Amino acid sequence: MLEIKRTSAVVSPHPAAARPTSPHGGEVNRVRVLSLLVVDGQNTLTKVSGVIRRRGFHVRGISVGPSRQPGHSRITLQIDHGHAEADQVRKQLERLVEVVEVEDLTGDDVHNRELVVATVAASELDALLKRGAKVLSTGSDGTTVEFSGDADQVADFVNELARHGIVDVVRSGPVVMRKSE
Amino acid sequence: MILEALEREGVEYIFGYPGGANLPIYQHLHEHPKLKHILVRHEQGAAHMADGYARACGKPGVVFATSGPGALNLVTGLCTAYMDSVPMIAITGQVVSTQVGRDAFQESDVIGATSSVTKHSYLVTKIDQLPRVIHEAFHIATTGRPGPVLIDICKDVQQADAERVNTEYLEIPGYKLNGHVNLDGARQAAQALAGAERPVILAGHGVLLSHAERELMQLAEAAAAPVGTTLLGIGAFPVKHPLSLHMTGFMGTGWCLKAVQNADVLMMVGMRVDDRVTAKLSEFAPNVKTFIHVDIDESEMGKNVRPHIELVADARLALEAMVPQVTKVDAGRAKWLGQIDKWREEHPLRYKQSNGQLQPQDVLIDMYKRARSEAIVVADVGQNQIWAALWWNYDRPGLFINSGGSGTMGFALPAALGAKFGRPDLPVWCVAGEGGFVMTAQELSVAVEHQLDVKIVLLNNRSLGMVRQFQDDFYGGVRSQVDLTHMPDFVKLCEAYGLPALRVEKFEDIAPSFDAAERTKGPFLIDFRIDPEANVYPIVPLGKGLNEFREAPEYA
Numbered sequence: 130m131l132e133i134k135r136t137s138a139v140v141s142p143h144p145a146a147a148r149p150t151s152p153h154g155g156e157v158n159r160v161r162v163l164s165l166l167v168v169d170g171q172n173t174l175t176k177v178s179g180v181i182r183r184r185g186f187h188v189r190g191i192s193v194g195p196s197r198q199p200g201h202s203r204i205t206l207q208i209d210h211g212h213a214e215a216d217q218v219r220k221q222l223e224r225l226v227e228v229v230e231v232e233d234l235t236g237d238d239v240h241n242r243e244l245v246v247a248t249v250a251a252s253e254l255d256a257l258l259k260r261g262a263k264v265l266s267t268g269s270d271g272t273t274v275e276f277s278g279d280a281d282q283v284a285d286f287v288n289e290l291a292r293h294g295i296v297d298v299v300r301s302g303p304v305v306m307r308k309s310e
Numbered sequence: 311m312i313l314e315a316l317e318r319e320g321v322e323y324i325f326g327y328p329g330g331a332n333l334p335i336y337q338h339l340h341e342h343p344k345l346k347h348i349l350v351r352h353e354q355g356a357a358h359m360a361d362g363y364a365r366a367c368g369k370p371g372v373v374f375a376t377s378g379p380g381a382l383n384l385v386t387g388l389c390t391a392y393m394d395s396v397p398m399i400a401i402t403g404q405v406v407s408t409q410v411g412r413d414a415f416q417e418s419d420v421i422g423a424t425s426s427v428t429k430h431s432y433l434v435t436k437i438d439q440l441p442r443v444i445h446e447a448f449h450i451a452t453t454g455r456p457g458p459v460l461i462d463i464c465k466d467v468q469q470a471d472a473e474r475v476n477t478e479y480l481e482i483p484g485y486k487l488n489g490h491v492n493l494d495g496a497r498q499a500a501q502a503l504a505g506a507e508r509p510v511i512l513a514g515h516g517v518l519l520s521h522a523e524r525e526l527m528q529l530a531e532a533a534a535a536p537v538g539t540t541l542l543g544i545g546a547f548p549v550k551h552p553l554s555l556h557m558t559g560f561m562g563t564g565w566c567l568k569a570v571q572n573a574d575v576l577m578m579v580g581m582r583v584d585d586r587v588t589a590k591l592s593e594f595a596p597n598v599k600t601f602i603h604v605d606i607d608e609s610e611m612g613k614n615v616r617p618h619i620e621l622v623a624d625a626r627l628a629l630e631a632m633v634p635q636v637t638k639v640d641a642g643r644a645k646w647l648g649q650i651d652k653w654r655e656e657h658p659l660r661y662k663q664s665n666g667q668l669q670p671q672d673v674l675i676d677m678y679k680r681a682r683s684e685a686i687v688v689a690d691v692g693q694n695q696i697w698a699a700l701w702w703n704y705d706r707p708g709l710f711i712n713s714g715g716s717g718t719m720g721f722a723l724p725a726a727l728g729a730k731f732g733r734p735d736l737p738v739w740c741v742a743g744e745g746g747f748v749m750t751a752q753e754l755s756v757a758v759e760h761q762l763d764v765k766i767v768l769l770n771n772r773s774l775g776m777v778r779q780f781q782d783d784f785y786g787g788v789r790s791q792v793d794l795t796h797m798p799d800f801v802k803l804c805e806a807y808g809l810p811a812l813r814v815e816k817f818e819d820i821a822p823s824f825d826a827a828e829r830t831k832g833p834f835l836i837d838f839r840i841d842p843e844a845n846v847y848p849i850v851p852l853g854k855g856l857n858e859f860r861e862a863p864e865y866a
């Protein structure tokens with residue numbers, strides 16, 4: 130019988146610091162960045178989203194794709210933990226049998242990439258190409274470009290698009306990986 | 311295939327109800343005489359029976375139901391078991407796999423409907439998954455923090471044959487078990503407790519589930535630390551022990567609440583620290599400098615109260631590791647225990663006997679005199695539950711069964727029947743209010759059919775007593791929709807079902823009625839017409855801190 134035994138006894142010297150503090154209802158950063166390795170299955174996504182809903186968390190960004198391990202997928206989540214303690218998101222997700230591992234990448238040195246695909250009028254292309262966009266196709270209603278970057282860069286890029294008259298735009302969720310040392 | 315697998319898992323009883331989508335299973339039931347199937351009268355009854363069975367004997371309870379309405383009737387029972395960490399396996403029939411998703415007859419999304427009230431669940435659409443799934447389900451239901459696991463099996467799969475696979479080897483990569491104890495943490499916890507000026511230990515259901523009562527006693531005595539239990543932890547520590555604080559929480563004893571509110575070190579073992587235990591969270595145990603939390607479920611750490619020392623481990627192993635680490639007990643301990651004794655004298659459990667009406671406590675005290683500690687009490691929900699919790703000296707584990715986390719009315723009767731199936735050697739008493747009793751009263755047929763020796767004690771106050779008390783005490787005295795004058799004549803109802811029953815209205819008739827019940831083999835019901843104004847005290851007003859507990863007005 131295979132059992133993953135995990136030992137933990139955490140002694141936190143400053144417990145108060147671990148509490149989510151928002152005494153005046155002000156904006157505190159309550160977003161956690163988590164990377165989940167999950168077992169593929171009919172119910173996996175339902176179970177993950179069920180926990181998020183039931184525990185009062187809120188999804189800010191999500192992406193799902195195959196992982197290196199056959200039969201397993203990688204889910205990247207940006208989650209607002211609401212009124213719960215920050216670490217509850219990880220703990221609650223780890224309780225799911227479908228979830229093999231949860232890595233909390235919040236605040237770590239990471240590669241955080243998002244993708245945006247947009248169609249713009251052909252005349253508007255220059256500024257976008259200067260930012261590093263790549264042309265995917267050109268058609269009668271405009272040119273379609275893609276751009277990837279971290280969340281801020283993608284947000285800037287979308288702002289730029291807005292100034293140029295977008296025909297259509299789609300944005301992916303984040304994929305996040307810890308930087309190698 | 312399914313039934314063989316259940317036999318291999320050592321199943322003795324199945325509580326179930328057939329229907330279109332599980333007919334293939336029932337077709338072969340008679341070929342497995344080792345599996346005793348109990349035909350319930352409503353699927354909710356099956357779930358509670360399996361729950362009572364599991365709580366009484368420790369083995370997982372097994373439930374069968376058909377698709378759609380059959381499976382959905384289990385939801386309340388699954389939730390009840392889930393909230394109280396009870397091991398259970400529910401096997402539901404699902405429409406044939408090619409019909410799934412087409413709104414077929416009696417199709418419902420059972421996985422979707424039960425995900426949040428099960429520890430884990432499976433939809434089985436292919437026969438080759440089945441042997442592994444069943445074995446895994448039992449493993450998951452019974453290990454770590456136990457809980458119900460649901461297996462939804464398509465009808466065509468039930469009919470198919472499968473190779474028997476080797477199920478010795480389990481690989482569930484996402485299933486994490488916390489077993490081991492961090493010795494460093496255990497040492498710190500033990501020293502914090504022993505070195506405290508005013509320590510308190512609170513013990514929950516986890517202590518019973520991990521059979522840690524002996525270790526709890528050793529630690530409490532070594533550290534001279536008083537012990538209170540949660541409602542579900544009752545029995546983890548003998549009520550008559552000098553270090554006992556009895557029950558904690560918003561209907562706990564006055565001396566326990568005083569101790570918790572004045573403690574400087576509070577160790578919480580095998581419990582969730584929910585709102586019924588803390589009352590107003592910001593005022594919970596305000597003098598504690600060191601919270602210690604021991605639980606096998608890591609997500610309980612800091613969910614409600616952030617501990618300074620946390621041990622994610624089996625309660626028995628954790629307590630066992632702590633005992634030898636207790637070295638020096640604080641010199642002020644006698645003073646603290648003396649203070650608690652004073653609170654115990656100032657705020658005893660008490661009730662008035664003088665208004666000529668039958669008091670529920672009179673009934674329970676007589677009951678206890680007979681049963682001593684040699685009986686299982688299964689309580690329903692409401693005032694009857696709290697009276698049964700407080701007015702009975704549980705000095706052994708596993709003798710008090712009730713729906714704590716979910717507070718499911720209608721739990722007691724089927725759960726008591728299940729408990730009797732699980733522990734035929736022990737007398738079983740069912741204590742219920744008349745409101746909850748009628749929610750699952752149809753299961754009386756099961757009691758009669760199997761001549762189960764279960765004695766039912768109705769504490770009949772002709773109202774939804776607990777709600778009535780809340781309305782009286784906290785909602786301006788406006789009594790709204792709590793009157794239960796119109797209820798069946800319970801003696802006649804029992805007659806119709808085929809069991810003997812008595813009605814008792816006077817104190818003098820209590821003892822003779824219990825005599826009659828004890829003389830009778832098989833089920834027996836006593837309808838005690840208790841004082842309709844009797845209340846549960848002490849009680850903490852909703853939204854208030856534990857220190858604001860109220861005592862009975864005549865003693866306040």
Ligand SMILES: Cc1ncc(C[n+]2csc(CCOP(=O)(O)OP(=O)(O)O)c2C)c(N)n1
Pocket residue numbers: 690691692693694695717718719720742743744745746747769771773774775776777
């Ligand atoms: C299924 C369900 N519905 C409603 C409630 C809310 N509730 C809690 S206690 C109670 C009153 C119970 O009345 P009764 O069974 O007569 O017991 P008593 O309090 O009078 O002893 C109610 C309605 C509940 N706990 N469960």
Ligand SMILES: [Mg+2]
Pocket residue numbers: 743744745769770771772773774775
């Ligand atoms: Mg009542």
